[in-house]
Amino acid sequence: MTEPASVSSSIPSTATGAPSRLRGKAGAITFGLVGYLFFVEFVSGVLQGYYVPLISDLVAYLGIRDADFNWFEAAQLLLSALVVPVLAKLGDMVGHKRILLISTVLTAGASWWLVFADTFWVFLIAWALQGFYVVWLPLEVALIFDRGRRTDTGASQTRRAAGYLVVALEAGAIAGALGGARIFAAFNENVALTLSIPAIAVTVAFFVIWFGVPESTPQPGRRLDTTGFVLLTIALLTVTSGLTFLRINGPATWWVYALMAAGLVLLYPFGRWVLKHPDPAIDLRVLRQPSMWPVQLTAGLVGISILGAQAPLSTFAGTDPANGFGLGLDASERSYIIGAYLVAMIIGALLFPLVSRRTTPRVAMIAATIAVAIGYLAFLVNNATVVGVTLNMVVAGIGSGALVAALPAAAAAAAPLGQTGIATGLTNTTKTIGGAFASAVFAVVLAMTAGQAVTETASTLGSYLVVFAICGGTAVVAAVALLVVPRLAFSDAPAEIDDAPVSRP
Template identity: 55%
Template structure:
């Protein structure tokens, strides 16, 4: 089963890596500003944040494999729609719906944890499997990034043909799940908490709408801040409803536990760097320093190489995660991984002028990122009751995507603003501001260090399976 799921994660990796070296080409194809590409990511991440909790809960209720198949079908249709989208809005809608793939990894972790209960140490087995899944994910991302960059140059002017490759991959992925992945043995049944879903969706949409108004009308727009404030206030009735509901979509009481709430906050902060920084890093590398005074001025193939090195570091981090957790503790592993992310992005602030400097920074951040991608859902599964593993692992991805969505909106505003002291772009240039890029790296570094600090609140023996004579820490 894990072998088939590795193939699924390879497809997820292709989706995450293939488009990155093509962002500038997509912007030129659609006739939009580089900073506007952030809105594709922001919209996709917000759709993911809305659907992942519901899909993860449905997986607990009716079977993780069924929901995995359904989400793959939606992703395949959306990926094919990108091939035929020639304007901003149609591309935005298709790109947003493609975000259903984000639920794959938490559903897979929940499926593995559910089927491993007869083993002596389900939590350790799940961590090992999670590391293998992330290796598949990053192998697919490397393959996607390299092939996307190469095909982008070989088939210049035929973007529709280049975009067909990931659509074919997702279609094949559906067949792999259908034929090779068994269903989880534990299902809760029941009905979906539709009221809770509506309340949380309303709150998140208000917050995102406010950020959108700030992007289009400027940070000084009062009604944008009002929308964000109303969105935050709308979380209050959602929490009250979930506390009263006998089978809530999000178990607020579970989130209060000392082993869960730092993991969820870490996932949110992790999303800022792992998801929010992708577009800024790609567009900075493609920016011509002879025109605006900053950037690397490289082609899509070199961007693919940089991404490939970053993803290799992520593979190393994912492989080391299980071993380091075994020789130390899962908690220490999480703290170390978050610290590496903070260090890697902080190094961008003084060192960003040469390709080798960017490469070294990405290696450091990549080690921590690979470990956290595997560690967060595995830690949530080990800390949650067996019948709530889908919800717990899904929430790590949901909070991660919310963090990435907010970061994409804020970073889009930063890159579009010519902040005082930034090198001015040439007339007609679509490049982002240098100070905007510096802000992106500072925020990503700070969130990494903050996540490491929060993880010190986790109990020292959390995420371990109980052994005879001991009590498991939950």
């Protein structure tokens, strides 16, 4: 496989002699493979950042209210929570590349549909279906780990490759956020032409995967646990729907709590079923192992800050200081803080494999969760200046970037043969559920105090401090949970940790 010069030149040589060692082993992870997937994740980042500066223009184009755009985000959130476990499991069964191609086709079709959608309901359906891209990263990590499993350094190489993929993801998000508004202006504010750019990018990504990415080795004799996935889907749909309606309808709506409670109750028959199934949708016996459940729990807890805290942070930075807090920044000024956070995530993703190599993956993950905790808890005492807020976000961003790369790689390393896809996919699902929970709770917390400050629509400083305390506190809980992980979990050969002979975990 030919190594793309443009990608390989952008990847730092963090392991002396690694390129020659990897190319010398059949089926090993190569920089060519990572380069192709780097492009795919860059496109994924573009999809996440491109539409953000266009929201106001899309609202006007569709003739809807600003609040109606919440339905687009909610629909895509629901889809991602539902489809990732199924597609990840199918990747284990029939090949991760094949499912990656199918999800890319679905994403491309939805992206092109958005180009021609000009009504609320049509746009809503297309926007939701575009959410199939959320399974790309879990499938890519599973595919990479499948290749590296045949070498003595598969786990560490997967961590390094996952770090590069997160770099691509965040770089794409930055490029999309910066490019969306500029392309809209260059096209004379033509919405259809503007929306065609991400559709073209996803289409190109399909051919990059098709021609550049090798297939993984699926395990024979597998079958899809349809009943298990139906039960899981109903439970997740019920819980996430309740969270969505809580955010939209407010805390006074009693039936949203009944909906969430019903979803939790439905997890019981799901658990009973999969414990009896020979090839379950999710193997709970694997999930309860000390090298797996803390990883999945951490994904859900950090999803609270990674996915749920962005809107409160934006509104906090934009709050008029006349209220006694806030920075009074406009949209363009807030984008600089967001940009610093994304750059910090890139730094964290690159640092994680280095710290893992010098300590252990467990120690590196604990350090990352502590960084997230410090960043958000610092808001309790350091929130009055732009420099202070930016510093908080950079610290939290370094930890968040490391965890986004670390969690799917750790889940893949802890999973038994044939379950890497579902293990990495679950980190995405639990992170999404954590984000949905946080979005609903934070929206309620801020709405309950809206209008109590000097500015008519502003919330109080106390409500924002509650949000930041939740983000920091859940990160502390994640760090404590990771202490349960065995010391040498997710590691390669013993020489990578120390010179003492130890068996592979």
